[in-house]
Amino acid sequence: MQGLLLELLPILCSPLSYIFLCLGLLMGSFFNVCIYRIPRGIFWKEKRSVCPHCGVMIPFWHNVPLLSWIFLRGKAACCGGRISIQYPLVELATGLLFVLIYWKFPFVLRWDGQLAIDPRDFLRFAHALVFCSVLLICSVIDLEHQIIPDVLSLPMIALTPLVVWVHPDLDWKSALLGVVLGGGVFYAIAWIYYLVRREAGLGMGDVKLLAAIGGWLGYQAILTTVFWASILGSIVGISVILISKKMDMKTRLPFGPFLSFAAVCYHLFGHQLADVIITF
Numbered sequence: 001m002q003g004l005l006l007e008l009l010p011i012l013c014s015p016l017s018y019i020f021l022c023l024g025l026l027m028g029s030f031f032n033v034c035i036y037r038i039p040r041g042i043f044w045k046e047k048r049s050v051c052p053h054c055g056v057m058i059p060f061w062h063n064v065p066l067l068s069w070i071f072l073r074g075k076a077a078c079c080g081g082r083i084s085i086q087y088p089l090v091e092l093a094t095g096l097l098f099v100l101i102y103w104k105f106p107f108v109l110r111w112d113g114q115l116a117i118d119p120r121d122f123l124r125f126a127h128a129l130v131f132c133s134v135l136l137i138c139s140v141i142d143l144e145h146q147i148i149p150d151v152l153s154l155p156m157i158a159l160t161p162l163v164v165w166v167h168p169d170l171d172w173k174s175a176l177l178g179v180v181l182g183g184g185v186f187y188a189i190a191w192i193y194y195l196v197r198r199e200a201g202l203g204m205g206d207v208k209l210l211a212a213i214g215g216w217l218g219y220q221a222i223l224t225t226v227f228w229a230s231i232l233g234s235i236v237g238i239s240v241i242l243i244s245k246k247m248d249m250k251t252r253l254p255f256g257p258f259l260s261f262a263a264v265c266y267h268l269f270g271h272q273l274a275d276v277i278i279t280f
C-alpha cells in the first residue's frame, strides 16, 4: 500500500497529469456522443449536440465536461429534463484513464523550454489510449444495449497488422495467435454453453471483442483476461441477483464490460497484479 502511494505521488505532483486529465475529460465528452449515437445508427446525422428531451441545441458552455453536469445539477438547462449520471461518469473515467496510461507510459522526458519525448513510450502510450478508449465505449454501449457494435470491434481486429507494425513490444506471432485464440476460445465456450443450455448465452459480440483484445495485446493476455472477467462477472452477477431479487439465473448480464475491465487492468497493471498475487 505504501509502495503504491509512493508511486502515485509523482503523478499527483506533475502538471502533465492534469493536462492529460483535462484532455481525457474532453475526449470523454466525445465518447458520450459515440455511446449515444453509434448504437442508434445516427453517428453522422447531426453536427451539433441537441437535448435528448426537447431537441434544443445545447450551447457549448452547457457542454463543458463534468462541470456542466455538476452546475446544472443533472438537469437540462433548456427544459429541465434529467441528464443521466452516465455522462459525467464516462467523462471522469476517461480523464482518469488518460492519467493512468500516461503514468504507465511516461513518454515526455522533459518539457521545460524544449520538448523531449521517448518515441517508444509514446507509441505504447498511443496504443494503450486507443485500445482503452474503444473498450470503454464498447463497455458502456454493452451495458445499455446488450450489444458490442461491429463498427468498433471489427476495425480493431482489422487494424491488428498496423498495431504490430508500430508497437515496439508486440510481435506478429503473438498478435495473430491472440486473434485466433481470442476468437476461437470464446467461440468454443459459446458453443458448449449452447449445447448445455440450448440457448445463446454469450453473444458473438463478446467473441469479436476478445479476438480484438488478443490481437492488440497478444495471446498472453487472453487466459488472464477471461479468467478475471469471469470471476468479476460472477461476483457482480450474484450480487445483483441478491440485491435486486428481480433478476434470476436466466437474466443476461453483459460480459463485454468485464472483459474490457480485465483486459485494461492486465495491460496497465499486469506486473503489479502479478506481484501482489505472488506476495500473497
Ligand SMILES: [Zn+2]
Pocket (backbone or CB within 6 Å): 051, 052, 053, 054, 055, 056, 076, 077, 078, 079, 080, 081
Ligand atoms: Zn431540453
